[in-house]
Amino acid sequence: MRISIIGSGYVGLVTGIGFAKLGNDVVFVDIDEEKVRKINEGVPPIYEEGLEELMRELRGKYRATTSYEDAILNSDVTFICVGTPSREDGSIDLKYIRSAAEGIGRALNKKDSYHLVVVKSTVVPGTTEEVVLPILEEYSGKKAPEDFGIAMNPEFLREGSALRDFFNPDRIVIGANDDKAKKILEELYSPLDAPKLFVDIKTAEMIKYASNAFLATKISFANEIGNICKRLGIDSWKVFEGVGLDHRISPHFFRSGIGFGGSCFPKDVKAIVRKAEELGEDPILLKAVLEVNKRQPLKLIELLKKHVPELKGKTVGVLGLAFKPNTDDVRETRAYVVVKRLLEEGANVVAYDPKAMENFRRMYPDVGERIAYAETAQEVLNSTDVILILTEWPEFEELDYSGKIVIDGRRVKNAEKTAEVYEGVCW
Structure with missing residues (x-):
């Protein structure tokens, strides 16, 4: 099939490259021209294990553009994979969803053939039918399901193993209220050997x-x-x-x-x-x-202060800034909470993460600009006798923590074996 993907972040890029691997032609749409340039050069704008190699392998099966019209007129199915960040009250901000629906709608206005629009972004029940659908109809001047289809297909990709999850899913959930949309998605996912659950749109949203x-x-x-x-x-x-x-x-x-x-x-x-x-x-x-x-992350600081009661002026090493290993994503990372408290206590922080340091510095400038960054994990160990482990990167298992006070938030076994003083947060 010819597929367009709106949004080329962790979900959109992995989903699109996955579909390309299954033999489909894929075009990504993104407002970020730098992302578009990188994708067209075969360079992923995010880190995800195995993604760079697969993008190199599939050059020619995908491309990227900033033009909705280019993408929609040259595809048959569109997946909305934009972010839905939290507002202060906890509700999701739909500005990117609304913008994507408007862009798709304007392009559909210039298209004569049937087109299926699939929401893959995580949205609360009712959003696809009560927000996305009316915008599509307003800007396209067309009506669903006669002129175009609408469906919901939640993603269950774990960052760090997203490609494996795409090709080996536990289940594929397809939310569609008409048979044509259902059959198109059933055919698209037919190469994947996994249970396929067909439900109505609102149920698919709730399952996620x-x-x-x-x-x-x-x-x-x-x-x-x-x-x-x-x-x-x-x-x-x-x-x-x-x-x-x-x-x-x-x-x-x-x-x-x-x-x-x-x-x-x-x-x-x-x-x-x-x-x-x-x-x-x-x-x-x-x-x-x-x-x-x-x-929970402040339990780690409590344990640290059992062994180092006065943190003011003390240099503390931090291993891991990403929220989990094998990704460069730092959104809602527990490392931010810990580093912020260390700085409030007057400590000096030297940190290392194999993939996420630049993202941490950029996303959390209030603390990211106030800490030192090491080039290697060993450099952190050389800088201080006090180590906090916040992400379980495999390379941290290879270190010798002899002579160190280690407060471990992620159960790194070699730290447990070799540290002079070792405390696990919950063990």
């Missing part, structure tokens, strides 16, 4: 939120139990090894530490909480999930 809210709940639950285990001298990771063997529960996401970050879990839980409140519900469990996650 319910999935992320539940996974976030498992993490905060693990941290609550982990904090109790820490007080009792119990290794919470062993506890959850036993708990996870129950087939009704599974071991996934039972990794106690300093909490969850990234572009999905914090934003999505806040959004569903806000939506529930608008409907007159009080989602106390989900509010608690967020509150536990907010407090």
Whole structure:
């Protein structure tokens, strides 16, 4: 098929390159001319494991443009993959969704043949039909489903393993209210061997939120139990090894530490909480999930001050700034909370991350411009005797932490074995 992708961030770029690998022709649309230039040169504007190699392999099967008209008139299916950031009240900001729908609508006005528009961005239930669809109809002068189709196809890509997730999904959820849209997406995804769940549009939107809210709940639950285990001298990771063997529960996401970050879990839980409140519900469990996650990274500072009571003037090494390994994404990273508190306590911070340092400096200038950045992890160890581990990058397992005080938020085994003083946040 001929596919256009609106937005070339972590979701859009991986999705588009994935479809290109499956034999489709793909055109990306982005307002950022630098991103467009890089994509056309075969260079990913983000870091995702395996993406650069695949983009080189598929040169000629995809291209990028800033023109909606160029993309829509030369494709049959369009995926909206733009960001939906949080507002201060927790609700999602739909400005990028609205802009994309308007751009698509204007282009559809100049097209005679049927076109399918698929929302892949994470949006609260009702958004596709109540926001996107009316904008498309207004600017195209056409009516769905006769002149064009509308569908919702949530993404379940984990940053750091997004390409593997695209080609080996647990499930593919297709939200469509008419048979033509359903059949097109069924054909598009036919090369992928995974359960395909066909539901209405609003249900597809809710499946995404319910999935992320539940996974976030498992993490905060693990941290609550982990904090109790820490007080009792119990290794919470062993506890959850036993708990996870129950087939009704599974071991996934039972990794106690300093909490969850990234572009999905914090934003999505806040959004569903806000939506529930608008409907007159009080989602106390989900509010608690967020509150536990907010407090959890500061447990690391509490442990640090047991061994270094006075942080003022002390140099503290930080290993890891990305919210998780194998990505350069720092959105909602727990490292920001920790580094900010260290600076408030008067500490000097020297940090290293293999991929995320420039993003951290740019996204969090209030702290990013006030810390030193090392060129290697070993340089951090050479700079100080006090080390905080905030991201479980594999290379941190290769270090010798002898003579160091290590406060570990992510369970790096070699630090546990070699550090002079070792404290795990929940173990």
